[in-house]
Structures are given as C-alpha cells and as structure tokens.
Amino acid sequence: MRSITVSFLLICILHTAVAQNLSTLTIQVMSNKEPLEYTSVGIQSTGKGGATDETGTLILQQIPYGSYKIIASRVGYGSRSVWVTLDAPEHFVTVDLIESTTSLDEVVVSGTMQEISKMESTVPVDVYSPKFFKANPAPSVFESMSNINGVRPQINCNVCNTGDIHINGLEGPYTMVLIDGMPIVSGLSSVYGLTGIPQSLIERVEIVKGPASTLYGSEAVGGLINLITKTPERAPMLSADAFVTSWGEVSSDIGLKFRATRKLQSIVGIHYFNYQNPIDKNGDNFTDLTLQNRLSVFNKWTMQRPGNRQFNLAGRYVYEDRWGGEMQWTTKNRGGQEVYGESIYTRRWEIFGTYQLPTSEKVDYQFSANGHQQDSYYGDLSFAAQQSILFQQLTWRKDWSTKHHLLLGLAYRYTYYNDNTTATATGSVTHLPGAFVQDEIQLNTQNKFLFGLRYDHNSLHGNILTPRFNYKWNSPNKKTILRWSIGNGYRVANVFTEDHAALTGARDVVFDGELNPERSWNSNINFVKNIITSSNAFIGIDASAFYTFFNNRIVPDYETNPNQIIYGNLDGTATSKGLSINLDLSWSHGLTALVGMTWMDVTLTENGQSRRQLLTERFSGVWSLGYTFGASLISLDYTGNLYGPMRLPLLGELDPRDEYSPWFSIQNIQVTKKYLNGLEIYGGIKNLLNFTPPANSIARAHDPFDEQVSFDTNGDVIATASNPYALTFDPSYVYAPNQGVRVFFGVRYTLSPI
Structure with a gap:
C-alpha cells in the first residue's frame, strides 16, 4: 500500500x-x-x-x-x-508582414483565362496591386505604366498628348486592353481603357508580354493589359482620393459600396480630372500639356446565386473634352485656319458581365458591348468617327482527370466603324466568329504543359489559326520556376483608329496597296527565383528572354516623303528581341525595392537592309523604392525610369534636329502619412530633374498651317530664306512628356467594413 x-x-x-x-x-x-x-x-x-x-x-x-x-x-x-x-x-x-509591390503569388486569370496562382501559371503574368500605383499617384493608370518594366506609355503627338502603350518595343496597336477579362477596348479607344476607373476600385493589373491571340484574338500580338476591378464583397465601404499639382491639375476618385438586397451588392466609382491652365515653358507658343476635362462613372453589380455561381454586370461612361495648340486658341477657332488647335470631344459607354450557367459543369457566358464617338479637329482637318463593338463568349472548363484541365470556348465579335475620311466613306462591318481549345496537362508536381489552338474567321480576311505551347518546371519547394512558351499572333489593322499621326493635318495619308493581316511568332523563356534569407529579407528574381518574328508587318513610313505617312505591309521581316529582369526586394525593417531593366532590339529588314524601329529605345530601367518609418506610419517612396536613345522621325536631310533622343530619366518622390482611421495625406515632387524635350520638338511651330512653306511641282518642300531647312509643321517628333517639375499634394480616405 x-x-x-x-x-x-x-x-x-x-x-x-x-x-x-x-x-x-x-x-x-x-x-x-x-x-x-x-x-x-x-x-x-x-x-x-x-x-x-x-x-x-x-x-x-x-x-x-x-x-x-x-x-x-x-x-x-x-x-x-x-x-x-x-x-x-x-x-x-x-x-x-510587408505587402509585396508586385503580389508575387497573386491569383491571375489573364494567361490561361482561368483563376490560378501566379506561381502555378504556365504563362508568365506580371501582377501589380494598387499599392504599387500609389507610390507615384497619377490621374490614370496609363501614366502609371511608366514605372513598369518593359512597358512604356508613348505620347504620340506634341499637341493633343494622346498616346498608346508599348510592350517590349511593340507599338500600341499590338497591345490589347481588357477590363475584367473583356476585350472591349480597341484601337479608337485604347487609352480610355486605362483612364476613368478609380484606382481604389482596381483589385490588380495583370500584364502578359507576348502573343495572347490564342485566347483573346486579334490585337493581342504584343501582349495584353487586364484591369481587374474589385468585387463589391472585397471593396471598401467608401474610398476617396484627390490630389492637385502646382501646374493646376485636379484629379479626384471616389468609390462607394452598397447592398441593394440581401443577395445583390454594388460598387459605384466616379473619376474626375480637370486641367485648364495653359502653360508654355519651352516658348514655342504651344501648350506644353493638353487641357482636359474628363468625367467617368463606373458601376458594378454582383448577385449571390446557389452553388456560388457567378453573375456580375458592370458598366462605364466616359466623357472627355481635350485640346492643345497655340496659346491664343479658343473654342471659336475650332476648325479654323487662323489659330492652330487640336480639339477632341469623346463620348464612350461600355457594358460587360459574366453569367455562369446553372449546370453541373463550369460553363460561363461572357458578354460586352460598347459605343465610342469622337468629334475632333486637328487644325482645320475634321475627324468624326463612330465605333461599336459587340462581344460574346461561351467557355467550358472541364477537369478530365487530375492531369488534364480543359478549356473550350466559342466567341463572336461584331465591329462597326465609320468616319468621315475617304477611306471609310460608307462605314465597315466586321464579323469575327471563333473557337478555341486549351489543355493544361499536369504531368507531376514539377512539370506542366499547356497546348492551345484558336480558329477565327474574319469576314474581310478569311480563316486564321493561332496555336501556342507552354511548358513550366518548378523545383520541389516551388522557389525556382522555369517557363518556356511559343505562340502565334495576328492583327487586322485599321489605321485611323490606331495611329494618331494619321489624323494630324501636317501630313497626307497614303496607302501602299491593301493592308493584309499581320502574323507573328513569339518565343519566351522565363526564370523565377524566390529567396528568403536568414535575416528575413526577401529576394525575388524574374528574368525573361523574348523573340518575336513578324510577317506582313504594317509600318508607318515617315521618311520617304516628309509630307506623307505611307502605310503598307513591310516587304521583308521585322523582329523584336531582348532580355528583361525584375528584382523584388524587401527587408523586415521596412525597406522595399522593385528594380527592372530591359534590353531590346526592334529591327525592320527590307530589301536586304535593316533599320531600327522609330521611337523605340534599346534600354530602359525602372525602380520603385519604399521605406516605412516604424510606428510613425510615415512612408517615403522614390520612383523613376531611365530610357536610352530612340530613333526619331526627321523631315528630311536638312532637318537640324537630332536623329536620336538623348538618355533621359523621369524621377519622383513622395511622402505619405497614414492614420489608423483610414486617412492618408501625401505629397511630393514629380519629374525631380525637370527633364523636358527640346523646344524645337514641334517643327515650324510658328507656321502651323504651312503658309510660308514653298513646294516644287512634285510636292516636295523647297528650302527658302524663311525656311532654310525645308521643314513643314509636324508634331510627331516626340518621345517624352513636355511637362516639367511640379509639386503635388493629396488626401486619401478608406472606410472599411466593420
């Protein structure tokens, strides 16, 4: 016991x-x-x-x-x-935890049209969150693209400041802009896809570099930009962001979420931008920055349905009045020959949505429609255009086994376009039915393949096939990823909807025969390595080598005749090749850095001779550095870019301007103070180095209607005492914004659900 x-x-x-x-x-x-x-x-x-x-x-x-x-x-x-x-x-x-500026393991949809982790995707997709764009606030996503590696917003006209997006050196018409996966933004309105949506309502921006025609059809030759908007479930109750600059710009965004019924929610966003302060710092008597008055309203609805089936409907309306020109221009001079100005009135509406069919299979019906009206004058040249697009798509996702993930789709696109030029006197209608198939094959945990094929029948150009192949390997711990892809792209061109230079009154437009569709082959190798050091620092490496080969490349010829733009299919080949690398760095003490560099060579070869493409740099670099000062909630952001020389369009052998642009850099700094109640106050300086192009970027700005220019019997300019360099008025010599250094100040407020 x-x-x-x-x-x-x-x-x-x-x-x-x-x-x-x-x-x-x-x-x-x-x-x-x-x-x-x-x-x-x-x-x-x-x-x-x-x-x-x-x-x-x-x-x-x-x-x-x-x-x-x-x-x-x-x-x-x-x-x-x-x-x-x-x-x-x-x-x-x-x-x-520190939020990554690129959201390295975000869910993406653009590469395969299916939601998948970025690290698991066979197609390399760059992802940028609103936090990235807040480091350098801008009145539109278009301007914010200047800090993304391999992507450059290109200003196409010194007068009206319209532009497009270049991806890996390929011009704007080769970039497709999507909103929530819907290809509703096309040539005539490509810039408007990146303006007018409050950035607080943007969930993320996805960028695919290289042909995506297999899934998205024409216009996705160089790549695509997909703006993913928030769902009402993920949006804040209230968001507001407004800032002003020392140049007189005013930009404001407001977003509001509300519940209409127990199962129906909605978000409303309003964007307004205003600039009415003519400034001419370079002394050429032309506005350095186009005056603008832009209003956009965005509305999105989602409905809860049985089985969590998706149903959302969204719409947007954009109105813009912009003009640039001689400082003494007023609306009374619109379309006249006394004072030169470029005035553009734009009205645009869009509606798009997704409805998941009530079946046991994953079948989605996607639809969109839009109308775009433009009433513009370029000097005394009138350009009025209308464009309407209807798009429908049915997709079926089927997992045949644990290894095969199938995507089938049927698509139809109707496009109506008309303008007041002789090229489209009666308007044009294009029917584009298509079908595509994609099979993603998971061999094992480390190897994955993707095969895709698309067939389209263009009512004007006939049958078009676009295949692609992708392969992905990852290490057992998924910290190292290697991707290889090859794909085919095609594009049907409409000059007047894509190239602003064709509209300026300074040059005549000439077509060298009928424009045939462009075809391209692209190959890309992508390497990703993520490292976490013993000191809790994160290092992300993302490097790519790319090569694109074109047949039937459509090239605007500025050089054969300085008074003309000659459009035709290249009698030869064109290539775009290069290497890009992104470094994403973050340390536990609050410092983050995103640094990117791209080397590329875009070459046109014709009659055995090669030349560099106009307005294309061989080197570009971007950076975004951020630091948060501990418990004070004060952060500092330093952003910028660096561009190498670009070949520029000269007006003849006597043109005294440089053939190549200089190296230049646009740098910005911002200080932000956050409060726990959702308020943020920020301010800083844009274009710290005060870089602007030379004052003679606009040729003969003092004679915009060529009243003092003499021509011979062949229409060529004759050098005279008042015009010794045989120039005509031309605003196409542009490679960087004319807007110099300026101070900005802003306020943000976010009210999150309780």
Missing part, C-alpha cells in the same frame, strides 16, 4: 512538472499596424499551426517550453519567420 501511495505521489509530481513546461502561445499578424485575417501561421517542426481570425490572431496551446521558429505567410504579402523562446505559461508575439 505504501509503494502504491509513493508511486501515485511521483506521478502527480511528474504531471505537475510537465504541465508547468507547457505554454499557450498567442500570435498576432499585422501589416502597417492593421491586423491580417486568414494568414497562415505555423510552428516549424511541431505540426502546430492554423489561420488567423478577423483580429489577425491565432492561439496555439500546449506547446512545450523551448525555442521555435514561427512562419507566417499570406498571398500578396510574401512570408516572414521569427524566433520565440517559450519559458512561461503564456506568451504573446507579433509578426509584421
């Missing part, structure tokens, strides 16, 4: 000792002093872990005393590890 009593006492003492060596650990995950819910947290080598609740907290119990490594990770924030020593019954630790 005595021995039993002693044994019992020993067991109690041992149990008490063990109990005293167990701890309850409370972990709270934060970012910028705000809790992060649904964050994955684990204790290495213990098997213990879970996800944080709405307060960013996770409680783990009965953990033996000792030292442990805690790892926290969340999509869009990367991951971070901290060491803790448990030597008490209760312990509390905070883990701070």
Whole structure:
C-alpha cells in the first residue's frame, strides 16, 4: 500500500512538472499596424499551426517550453519567420508582414483565362496591386505604366498628348486592353481603357508580354493589359482620393459600396480630372500639356446565386473634352485656319458581365458591348468617327482527370466603324466568329504543359489559326520556376483608329496597296527565383528572354516623303528581341525595392537592309523604392525610369534636329502619412530633374498651317530664306512628356467594413 501511495505521489509530481513546461502561445499578424485575417501561421517542426481570425490572431496551446521558429505567410504579402523562446505559461508575439509591390503569388486569370496562382501559371503574368500605383499617384493608370518594366506609355503627338502603350518595343496597336477579362477596348479607344476607373476600385493589373491571340484574338500580338476591378464583397465601404499639382491639375476618385438586397451588392466609382491652365515653358507658343476635362462613372453589380455561381454586370461612361495648340486658341477657332488647335470631344459607354450557367459543369457566358464617338479637329482637318463593338463568349472548363484541365470556348465579335475620311466613306462591318481549345496537362508536381489552338474567321480576311505551347518546371519547394512558351499572333489593322499621326493635318495619308493581316511568332523563356534569407529579407528574381518574328508587318513610313505617312505591309521581316529582369526586394525593417531593366532590339529588314524601329529605345530601367518609418506610419517612396536613345522621325536631310533622343530619366518622390482611421495625406515632387524635350520638338511651330512653306511641282518642300531647312509643321517628333517639375499634394480616405 505504501509503494502504491509513493508511486501515485511521483506521478502527480511528474504531471505537475510537465504541465508547468507547457505554454499557450498567442500570435498576432499585422501589416502597417492593421491586423491580417486568414494568414497562415505555423510552428516549424511541431505540426502546430492554423489561420488567423478577423483580429489577425491565432492561439496555439500546449506547446512545450523551448525555442521555435514561427512562419507566417499570406498571398500578396510574401512570408516572414521569427524566433520565440517559450519559458512561461503564456506568451504573446507579433509578426509584421510587408505587402509585396508586385503580389508575387497573386491569383491571375489573364494567361490561361482561368483563376490560378501566379506561381502555378504556365504563362508568365506580371501582377501589380494598387499599392504599387500609389507610390507615384497619377490621374490614370496609363501614366502609371511608366514605372513598369518593359512597358512604356508613348505620347504620340506634341499637341493633343494622346498616346498608346508599348510592350517590349511593340507599338500600341499590338497591345490589347481588357477590363475584367473583356476585350472591349480597341484601337479608337485604347487609352480610355486605362483612364476613368478609380484606382481604389482596381483589385490588380495583370500584364502578359507576348502573343495572347490564342485566347483573346486579334490585337493581342504584343501582349495584353487586364484591369481587374474589385468585387463589391472585397471593396471598401467608401474610398476617396484627390490630389492637385502646382501646374493646376485636379484629379479626384471616389468609390462607394452598397447592398441593394440581401443577395445583390454594388460598387459605384466616379473619376474626375480637370486641367485648364495653359502653360508654355519651352516658348514655342504651344501648350506644353493638353487641357482636359474628363468625367467617368463606373458601376458594378454582383448577385449571390446557389452553388456560388457567378453573375456580375458592370458598366462605364466616359466623357472627355481635350485640346492643345497655340496659346491664343479658343473654342471659336475650332476648325479654323487662323489659330492652330487640336480639339477632341469623346463620348464612350461600355457594358460587360459574366453569367455562369446553372449546370453541373463550369460553363460561363461572357458578354460586352460598347459605343465610342469622337468629334475632333486637328487644325482645320475634321475627324468624326463612330465605333461599336459587340462581344460574346461561351467557355467550358472541364477537369478530365487530375492531369488534364480543359478549356473550350466559342466567341463572336461584331465591329462597326465609320468616319468621315475617304477611306471609310460608307462605314465597315466586321464579323469575327471563333473557337478555341486549351489543355493544361499536369504531368507531376514539377512539370506542366499547356497546348492551345484558336480558329477565327474574319469576314474581310478569311480563316486564321493561332496555336501556342507552354511548358513550366518548378523545383520541389516551388522557389525556382522555369517557363518556356511559343505562340502565334495576328492583327487586322485599321489605321485611323490606331495611329494618331494619321489624323494630324501636317501630313497626307497614303496607302501602299491593301493592308493584309499581320502574323507573328513569339518565343519566351522565363526564370523565377524566390529567396528568403536568414535575416528575413526577401529576394525575388524574374528574368525573361523574348523573340518575336513578324510577317506582313504594317509600318508607318515617315521618311520617304516628309509630307506623307505611307502605310503598307513591310516587304521583308521585322523582329523584336531582348532580355528583361525584375528584382523584388524587401527587408523586415521596412525597406522595399522593385528594380527592372530591359534590353531590346526592334529591327525592320527590307530589301536586304535593316533599320531600327522609330521611337523605340534599346534600354530602359525602372525602380520603385519604399521605406516605412516604424510606428510613425510615415512612408517615403522614390520612383523613376531611365530610357536610352530612340530613333526619331526627321523631315528630311536638312532637318537640324537630332536623329536620336538623348538618355533621359523621369524621377519622383513622395511622402505619405497614414492614420489608423483610414486617412492618408501625401505629397511630393514629380519629374525631380525637370527633364523636358527640346523646344524645337514641334517643327515650324510658328507656321502651323504651312503658309510660308514653298513646294516644287512634285510636292516636295523647297528650302527658302524663311525656311532654310525645308521643314513643314509636324508634331510627331516626340518621345517624352513636355511637362516639367511640379509639386503635388493629396488626401486619401478608406472606410472599411466593420
């Protein structure tokens, strides 16, 4: 009996000792002093872990005393590890995560038309969150693109400042702009796809470099930009952002979320931009920045349906009045020959949505429609145009097995276009039915293939096939990824909807025969490496080598005749090749950096001779550096870009202007103060170096109607005493904005759901 009593006492003492060596650990995950819910947290080598609740907290119990490594990770924030020593019954630790500027493991849809982790996608997709664009606030996403590697917003006219987006050196008509995956933005309105949506309502921007014609059809030859807007479920209750600049620009965005019924939610966004302050700092008597008055209204609805089936409907209306020209121009001079001005009135509406059919299979019906009206004068040249597009698409996703993920689609696109030029006197209608198939094959956890094929029948140009192939390999820990792709693209051109230079009154437009569709082959090798150092620093490497070969390339010829733009299919070949690299760096003490560089060579070969493409740099670099000063919630952002020389369009052998642009850099700095109640105050300086092109960028700005220019019997300009360089008025010699250094100040406010 005595021995039993002693044994019992020993067991109690041992149990008490063990109990005293167990701890309850409370972990709270934060970012910028705000809790992060649904964050994955684990204790290495213990098997213990879970996800944080709405307060960013996770409680783990009965953990033996000792030292442990805690790892926290969340999509869009990367991951971070901290060491803790448990030597008490209760312990509390905070883990701070840093939001990645590129959201390295975001969900993407643009590459394969299916939601998939960026790291798992066989197609390389660049992803940028609103946080990235806030580092250099701009009145439109179009201007913000200047800080994305391999992407350059190109101003096409020194007078009206309209432009397009270049991807890897290929001009704007080769870039497709989507909103929520809908190809509703085309040539006549490509810029308007990147303006007018409040940036607080943008979930992310996805960029695919290289042909995407297999899934999206014509216009996606050089790549695509997909603006993904927030769903009402993810949008803040209220968001507002407004800033002003020392040049007199006023930009304001406001977003509002509301619930109409228990199952129906909506978001409304209003964007307004105004600039009415003519400035001529280079002394050429032309406005340095186009005056603008732009209003856009965006509305999106989502409905909860049985089985979580998708149904959303969105619409947008854009109105813009812009003009640039001689400083003394007024609306009374519109279309006249006394004072030169370029005045553009634009009205545009869009509606688009997705409806998932009530079937056991994953079948989506996607639709969009838009109308675009433009009433413009370029000097005394009138250009009035209308464009209407109807798009419908039916997709079926089917997992035949654990290895085969199939996507089938039927599409139809109707395009009506008419303008008041002789080229389209009666208007044109294009029917474009198509079908596509894609099979993503998962061989094992490390190897994946994707095969795709699209067939289109263009009512004007006949049958078109566009295949593609993609391969992806990843290391067992998925920290290293290698992708290889090859694909075919095609584009049907409409000059007057795509190239502003064709509209300027300074040159005559000449067509060298009928324009045939362009075809291209593209190959791309992509390497991704993610590293987390022992000091909790994150290093992301994303490098790509690309090569694009063109047949039937349509090239505007500015050089054969300085008074003409000659459009025709290149009697030869064209290539775009290069190498790009992105470095994404972040440290636990608050410093982040995104640095990108691109080397490329875009060459046109005709009659055995090669030449560089106009307005295309061989080197470009971008950077975005950010630092947060601890608990003060004050952050500093330094952004910029660097461009190498571009070949520029001269007006003849006597033109005294440089054939190549100089190296130039646009740099910006911003300071932001955040408050816990959702308020942000920010301000800074744009174009710190005050770089602007030379004052003679507009040829003969003093004689915009060529009243003092003499021509011979062949229509060629004759050098005279008043025109010794035999020039005509021409605003196409443009490679950078004319807007110099300026100060900006702004306020943001976000009200999140309680």
